[in-house]
Every structure is written in C-alpha cells, then in structure tokens.
Amino acid sequence: MTIAQEQFEALVAKLENFSKTHPGSYRRRVALFALLGYVYIFLVLAGLLTLIGLVISFIVFSHRVNGAIIKLVILLLIPAWAIARSLWVTFPPPEGLKLSRRQVPQLFALVDELTTKLQAPRFHNILLNRDFNAAVVQVPRLSILGWQENYLLLGLPLMQSLSLEQLKAVLAHELGHLSGNHSRFAAWIYRIRKTWMQIYERLHQSDRSGASVLFNRFLDWYWPSFNAYSFTLARMNEYEADRCASQLTGAKNMAEALINVEVKARFLESSFWSDIHKQVEHQVEPSSNTYSSMLTVLHSPIAEEQTKEWLGQALVQKTNYADTHPCLSDRLKSLGYPIARSQTFQSVTLQTSAAEHLLGDTLHQFATQFDRHWQESVSTPWRQRYAYLQETKNKLQALEQKAQMQSLGEEETWERAYYTLELQGAEAALPLLQDVLKIQPDRAEANYTIGQVLLSKADPSGIAYIEKAIAQNIDWAVDGCELVSSFFWRQGQTEEAQKYRKRAERHYQLLLKAQQERASVWDNDSFKSHTLKASQVNELRQQIASYPEVKEAYLVEKVVKYLPEKHFCVLGIIRKKGLIENSYAGQKLVDSIVTNVPFPTQAYIIILNHADSGKLKKKICQIDRALIFRR
Numbered sequence: 001m002t003i004a005q006e007q008f009e010a011l012v013a014k015l016e017n018f019s020k021t022h023p024g025s026y027r028r029r030v031a032l033f034a035l036l037g038y039v040y041i042f043l044v045l046a047g048l049l050t051l052i053g054l055v056i057s058f059i060v061f062s063h064r065v066n067g068a069i070i071k072l073v074i075l076l077l078i079p080a081w082a083i084a085r086s087l088w089v090t091f092p093p094p095e096g097l098k099l100s101r102r103q104v105p106q107l108f109a110l111v112d113e114l115t116t117k118l119q120a121p122r123f124h125n126i127l128l129n130r131d132f133n134a135a136v137v138q139v140p141r142l143s144i145l146g147w148q149e150n151y152l153l154l155g156l157p158l159m160q161s162l163s164l165e166q167l168k169a170v171l172a173h174e175l176g177h178l179s180g181n182h183s184r185f186a187a188w189i190y191r192i193r194k195t196w197m198q199i200y201e202r203l204h205q206s207d208r209s210g211a212s213v214l215f216n217r218f219l220d221w222y223w224p225s226f227n228a229y230s231f232t233l234a235r236m237n238e239y240e241a242d243r244c245a246s247q248l249t250g251a252k253n254m255a256e257a258l259i260n261v262e263v264k265a266r267f268l269e270s271s272f273w274s275d276i277h278k279q280v281e282h283q284v285e286p287s288s289n290t291y292s293s294m295l296t297v298l299h300s301p302i303a304e305e306q307t308k309e310w311l312g313q314a315l316v317q318k319t320n321y322a323d324t325h326p327c328l329s330d331r332l333k334s335l336g337y338p339i340a341r342s343q344t345f346q347s348v349t350l351q352t353s354a355a356e357h358l359l360g361d362t363l364h365q366f367a368t369q370f371d372r373h374w375q376e377s378v379s380t381p382w383r384q385r386y387a388y389l390q391e392t393k394n395k396l397q398a399l400e401q402k403a404q405m406q407s408l409g410e411e412e413t414w415e416r417a418y419y420t421l422e423l424q425g426a427e428a429a430l431p432l433l434q435d436v437l438k439i440q441p442d443r444a445e446a447n448y449t450i451g452q453v454l455l456s457k458a459d460p461s462g463i464a465y466i467e468k469a470i471a472q473n474i475d476w477a478v479d480g481c482e483l484v485s486s487f488f489w490r491q492g493q494t495e496e497a498q499k500y501r502k503r504a505e506r507h508y509q510l511l512l513k514a515q516q517e518r519a520s521v522w523d524n525d526s527f528k529s530h531t532l533k534a535s536q537v538n539e540l541r542q543q544i545a546s547y548p549e550v551k552e553a554y555l556v557e558k559v560v561k562y563l564p565e566k567h568f569c570v571l572g573i574i575r576k577k578g579l580i581e582n583s584y585a586g587q588k589l590v591d592s593i594v595t596n597v598p599f600p601t602q603a604y605i606i607i608l609n610h611a612d613s614g615k616l617k618k619k620i621c622q623i624d625r626a627l628i629f630r631r
Contacts, residue, residue: 006502009321011228019232030233033226040218048080094137094151096127097366107358111152114172118179118244123152130291130370131155132265134167136174150178156291156366159355160298161264166257167354169249176244177237234324239334246335255337259311259345262328266310267302268294281389281423286382291370295363301349311345316492322501392419410439414446426453444472448480455487463487474563477507514562521570521604523616526559529624531567536600537628543597544629549589551576553629554620558604569603572620576631577609586610 019026055073059065101108107126115122133155138148152174159167245254276290287293319327326334332342355363396419399412408416414436421429430453436446448469454462466480481504488497532540537555544553554572571593575586586607593605608617620626 096129099126120175120178123150126152132157164354165253169245169254169257172245172248173241176241251335262314292367318494444469527556554626555628556623567601571605572608
C-alpha cells in the first residue's frame with residue numbers, strides 16, 4: 001500500500017536523525033533498498049522464463065500439445081515480455097533548441113571546463129528553452145542498468161537574469177548532482193531515484209499487459225519506502241551540489257545567484273507575465289515580441305521596494321517535506337552567507353549578462369525564435385479568451401444599465417460581481433462580491449472568491465470565507481486548503497501552513513477512496529431509492545425516451561461509505577433485442593447517454609441485459625421507485 005503524507009514525513013524525520021547518528025548504516029540501507037528493486041525485477045523475470053522453459057520441456061519430452069498448454073505459454077509470455085520491455089524504456093527527450101559548438105563556442109567551453117573540474121559525465125546534448133530554469137536531465141536508454149543520455153537544459157530568461165559568474169555557479173550546482181568528484185554515492189542514488197520514479201510510473205500506471213499483477217503490490221510498498229529512504233540523501237545532495245558550486249565559483253557568487261533567481265522569478269510571475277496576460281483585454285492577437293521584450297526588462301534592475309518584498313517572501317519560507325530542495329535561508333546558511341547581508345541585496349543593471357556573454361550574436365536570433373514559438377502556442381487560447389472577454393464586457397454593460405433602473409436578481413447580482421472581477425480586478429469586484437453575500441450568505445462561489453481576493457492581499461480574514469466555501473462545497477476542500485497553506489507559507493507561519501497542507505492531503509486521500517468506491521457497480525453492492533426531485537426525474541425520463549433501443553430504465557443510488565453526502569446514482573438500462581446483436585451495441589448506447597444526457601448527480605450507467613447481470617438486475621428492480629421508464 002502507498003503511505004500517507006503524514007506517515008511519509010514521520011519516516012523521513014526518523015531517517016534524517018538516523019543518518020546523522022549512523023551515517024554509514026544509513027548509506028548501506030539506502031544502497032540495499034536501491035538494489036532490492038532491481039533484484040525483484042530480475043527474480044520475477046527469471047521465474048517467468050523458468051516456467052516457460054519447463055512448459056516447453058514438457059512439450060518436447062511428452063510430445064503433447066493442446067489448447068490449455070498453448071494458453072499457459074501465452075499467459076507466461078505476455079508478462080515476461082512486458083517486464084523485459086520495461087527494462088528498455090523509451091522516454092521522450094526534453095524539448096528545446098539544440099545548440100552546437102560552432103554556434104556558441106564560449107558556452108561549450110564553459111561546460112567543458114565545469115565537467116572536467118567536477119569529473120561529471122559529458123553531455124550528449126545542450127538545449128536552450130524558454131524556461132526560467134537550468135537542469136540536468138538523464139534520459140534512460142536501458143533503465144535497469146542506468147545507461148543514460150545526458151541533457152543540459154538552459155533557460156534563456158535565466159541566462160539573461162544572471163551574470164556570468166552567477167550562471168557558472170548555477171551550472172556547477174546542477175553538474176554537482178552528477179559529479180564523480182563530490183559524493184559519488186549520493187550522485188548514484190540521485191540517478192537511481194529519478195530512474196525509479198520513471199519505472200514506477202511506467203509499470204504502476206500504464207502497464208495493461210498483466211505484468212501489473214506481479215508488480216503493483218511490490219511497487220506500492222517499495223517506491224514510497226525507497227522514496228522516503230532516499231529523500232534525506234536527495235536533500236543532502238542539494239547541499240552537496242551547493243558546496244560544489246561554492247568551491248568552484250565562490251560562496252558569494254552561489255549565494256547571490258540563489259537570491260537573484262528568487263527575486264527575478266517572482267518578478268516574472270507577478271509583474272511581467274501578469275502584464276502580458278492583461279493585453280488580451282484589448283489585443284485580438286498575442287504579442288509578437290514577448291521574449292525579446294523579456295530580455296530587455298531582465299537586463300534592467302528591479303525597483304528596490306519590490307526586491308525587498310519578494311526577497312522577504314522567499315526568506316520567510318521554511319524547508320518542508322514537499323520538495324527535496326531546501327529553502328533559500330537554509331541554503332544561504334549552509335554557504336556561510338549571512339541572512340542580514342542577503343536582506344540588503346539590491347538588483348542592479350548587468351553590464352553584460354551571461355546570455356550576452358555566452359550566446360553572443362545568436363542571442364537575438366534565439367529570442368526571435370522563442371517569440372514566434374510562444375505566439376504560435378498561445379494564439380488559439382488567446383483568441384478564445386479575447387472573444388470571451390468581449391462577450392463578458394457586453395454582458396456586464398447590460399447588467400450595469402439594468403442595475404441603474406431596477407434591482408438585480410440573485411443570479412444577476414453574482415454575475416455582475418464575477419464579470420467585474422474578470423474585467424476590472426479584485427479591488428473593483430470586492431464590494432460587489434460582498435453585496436452578493438448580503439443576499440446569499442451561503443453562496444459558495446462568492447465566499448471562495450472573496451477568500452481568494454483577501455488572501456492575495458495578505459488579509460487573513462479571507463480564511464474564514466474559504467472555510468465557509470469548503471463547508472458548502474466539499475469538492476473545493478483540496479484547493480481551498482492549499483490556498484490557505486500557501487498564504488501561511490508566504491507569511492512565514494510554517495506550522496499553520498503544514499496543518500492546512502496535511503488537511504489537503506487527508507481530503508485528497510478521501511477523494512481517491514470515494515472515486516475508487518464509485519468506479520464500479522457489482523451485484524454485492526447495496527442500493528437504496530434515489531433522492532432526485534420529480535422534475536429532475538421527468539427531465540431524465542424525457543432524455544432516455546429519445547433512445548429507441550431503450551426498453552426499460554431503472555434509477556437507484558449506491559450506498560457508499562466515503563462522502564455519502566455526495567449522492568451516487570446508478571442508471572440500469574434494459575435494451576431491446578435487435579435482429580443482430582454484438583458486444584459493442586450496449587457500450588455504444590452507454591457512451592451516447594454519458595455524452596448527451598446531463599445528470600444532476602454523479603452517475604454510473606450499466607446495461608442489465610448481460611447474462612452475468614441477472615443478480616444485479618433483480619437487486620436494482622426491487623428498490624422502491626427504481627423504474628423510471630418503460631416503453
């Protein structure tokens with residue numbers, strides 16, 4: 001079984017203490033856990049191949065072949081082939097513009113210098129992309145043996161934001177994960193951890209061959225446990241990578257690179273992209289020079305007041321178990337860089353950015369390509385958003401005019417507030433949203449929206465609105481708790497943030513159980529009379545009547561354990577028998593009803609004509625008021 005977040009955190013905390021008091025024993029345990037997964041795969045594969053060999057030997061020596069033996073061989077071959085295929089996993093390579101040594105010789109020279117000094121593996125590809133990030137990606141060729149193709153990903157916005165020495169520190173950190181000169185063992189576990197994440201996703205989620213029967217229980221236990229065991233080592237590897245960069249480029253460059261990245265990332269999210277997205281209100285087409293203009297603003301200093309605000313937000317965040325990366329303040333402390341000194345950090349104009357230094361004349365060519373790529377990727381949703389906003393403007397104008405002449409209805413009052421929020425922002429919409437609550441104090445959408453607005457303004461009174469919205473609509477519990485958790489993280493209130501994050505995790509697990517419970521209907525389930533209104537049943541009856549192949553329809557509710565307040569209906573259909581019957585006719589009918597017939601609650605549709613549905617059909621038909629249609 002998978003482990004809950006609280007169990008994971010408790011295990012990680014225990015292992016962190018164990019790694020400090022018994023570092024040798026901890027490393028041996030991690031190594032053994034890493035090898036255990038490989039041993040299991042090979043044992044299962046060897047077992048299947050042995051059974052296949054025995055069956056073939058039986059055929060050879062007994063000279064007997066029948067249908068049962070052939071089926072047995074096929075039954076063994078399918079999972080054996082699936083497991084063997086999983087050892088050679090094909091993953092899509094990272095996306096980006098592939099750079100050549102001829103194009104950017106200075107960049108390749110810098111990478112060569114760093115890989116040599118850190119004894120890191122060479123890179124098969126260096127890609128330039130639009131992300132504000134740098135990363136090392138290893139794409140497995142034969143996952144189980146660890147054969148990798150190495151990619152270095154460089155984000156053009158990041159390169160433009162940093163000086164050459166700061167980018168050198170960032171690259172040294174990334175290469176430090178794979179360094180043979182620093183923490184060989186940690187680098188090995190780092191690679192295995194990433195590989196097992198991919199194997200887990202492949203076998204646990206995607207395999208439909210039958211191999212999942214042999215692997216799911218093991219992987220459900222193994223991956224969460226190995227993840228917890230290696231989590232501490234992965235975090236230690238982050239500190240080790242920082243030390244690699246510090247030793248190679250200086251603690252000051254590494255620390256200032258970390259600070260600069262935090263500030264510039266928040267600038268792009270809160271200012272630059274926010275302004276770009278606002279253009280859709282009056283531009284039918286997206287900008288044709290977005291990344292070119294980004295390079296210009298990233299070269300300039302950020303206002304001192306904004307720098308202090310965003311850096312302050314980053315410094316109050318605490319290291320948590322959601323990410324192996326330590327928080328900014330912990331990384332600065334590890335580098336010996338005083339927090340007080342970081343608080344005086346000022347954004348300055350770069351004389352020459354790392355992008356300008358390393359990419360030279362090709363910089364603006366790359367920017368132009370990214371301009372075009374971004375414009376092409378967002379053109380369709382941009383035009384759709386523009387059309388929606390124009391329609392919204394017309395609707396809001398009509399409501400404003402009506403409001404001057406008469407009182408608006410409840411739904412119109414909400415629509416006016418929501419449209420104002422969409423077009424004019426939170427400040428203009430807040431009093432209108434509060435007007436909605438005066439009329440409809442229990443309106444979940446209004447409570448949630450006000451909560452969002454207030455929390456975005458760092459006003460803790462928004463929490464009460466979010467809580468009320470969650471009480472009214474349990475589907476918003478996960479998003480609402482994560483919203484409040486993020487608010488507390490920004491305020492530096494770690495304990496409160498953790499409480500809401502754990503609450504979100506608990507509800508997420510509850511939703512998963514509820515989904516699993518509602519994923520199927522069996523004859524051993526319990527049912528009761530539906531609770532739909534007469535008007536809802538009549539509308540459903542009329543919809544079903546439009547299907548001539550439906551002879552009878554029965555509507556009941558499945559008795560559920562998880563989230564019983566969310567009613568789960570079961571619609572049982574008895575089809576007319578046609579002259580020509582096939583196995584697809586029933587599924588085609590179900591698909592059509594699912595697509596075209598709206599249900600007021602979550603529902604499951606099942607055909608009751610099948611031979612194995614007799615007990616279920618009898619059970620459903622006996623429920624009071626179950627029959628809603630008969631032709």
